[in-house]
Amino acid sequence: MNRKIYFCGSIRAGCQDRELYLRMIEKLQSYGQVLTEHVFYNIKDPSMDGMIPNPVTGKVKTDKEIHDGDVTWLDESSVVVAEVTQPSLGVGYEIGRAVAMNKKILCLFRSADTDKRLSAMIQGAHNNSTFIVKHYKEEEFPAILKEFFDQTLEKMSHKIYFCGSIRAGSQDRELYLRIIEKLHTYGQVLTENVFHYEDPLLETGKVRSSEEIHENYVTWLEECNVVVAEVTQPSLGVGYEIGRAVNMNKKILCLFRSADTDKHLSCMIQGAHNDSTFIVKQYKEEEVPAILKEFFDQL
Structure with a gap:
């Protein structure tokens, strides 16, 4: 399962809720990998005052290490689930960063079990779509998760054909993976494994013929419902894939880093832009999440 979940809850102010957090994490594991799981298992002694040991070295992490590690997990995650009953600057910060990263967010508040009031900045962000706030009792948690992830799965049902220049664009391989x-x-990336190998002929770990590669890629093109192409590096292969995708009536997004290159995008690609089924976006890498969100929201 590709889904990666960022779970957060107040650690220092909410240490009395640690067992609840662990029960929630256990339920969340049915829906994907909980990136922050070990954080809540490692805090066994409230006297640690929220200090988090490094799971490898056993040494207590610095605040800077905690911050940078958590932001990396946030960026990697596809959804965020936050228990927000205990007021927390840290959890509020994480939620704010997640909104900026265009993550889908579920906030859970135990209104019946506390005299606290939920921050208006969290309650007011509820939009019944990408930012969900639920007032709950613990026994309601499984049903809330099912509803949330069922709705998320509907938006993640796409089969995506991603392409980028492999031989001429080998220097961009890490960008492609990001x-x-x-x-x-947003869905299953049919061509993902292609970009884990420097040479597509070795994609399966053994040498394949050009004919086999062509037939396999065309099969994926037929199976997908959207194509996302990184078109900064000139490529006969990527141009061919896009041309075939147009004839198959696929919806296409082309991404071109005009600010990072002295290259010019082919007029055959730029000229195909129609603001509907064929979208061309000039971008910087930090703009990719917002561009993808806009593209997939319109599908």
Whole structure:
């Protein structure tokens, strides 16, 4: 399962809720990988005052290490689930960053079990779509999760054909993998394994013929419902894939880093832009999440 979940809850102010958090994490594991799981298992002694040991070295992490590690997990995740009953600057910060990263967010508040009031900045962000706030009792948690992830799955049902220049664009392979990681939020990336190998002929770990590669890629093109192409590096292969996708009536998004290159995008690609089924976006990498969200929201 590709789904990666960022779970957060107040650690220092909410240490009395640690067992609840662990029960929630256990339920969340049915829906994907909980990136922050070990954080809540490692805090066994409230006297640690929220200090988090490094799971490898056993040494207590610095605040800077905690912050940078958590932001990395946030960026990697596809959804965020936050227990927000205990007021927390840290959890509020994480939610704010998640909104900026265009993550789908579920906030859970135990209104019946506390005299606290939920922050208006959290309650007011509820939009019944990408930012969900639920007032709950613990026994309602499984049903709330099912509803949330069922709705998320509907938006993640796409089969995505991602392409980028492999031989001429080998220097961009890490960029392609980062874009693929973002695409996981929206569905299955059929071509993902292609970009884990420097040579497509070795994609399966053994030498394949050009004919086999062609037939396999065309099969994926037929199976997908959307195509996302990184078109900064000139490529006969990518141009061919896009041309075939047009004839198959696929919806296409082309991404071109005009600010990072002295290259010019082919007029055959730029000229195909129609603001509907064929979208061309000039972008910087930090803009990719917002561009993808806009593209998939319109599908």
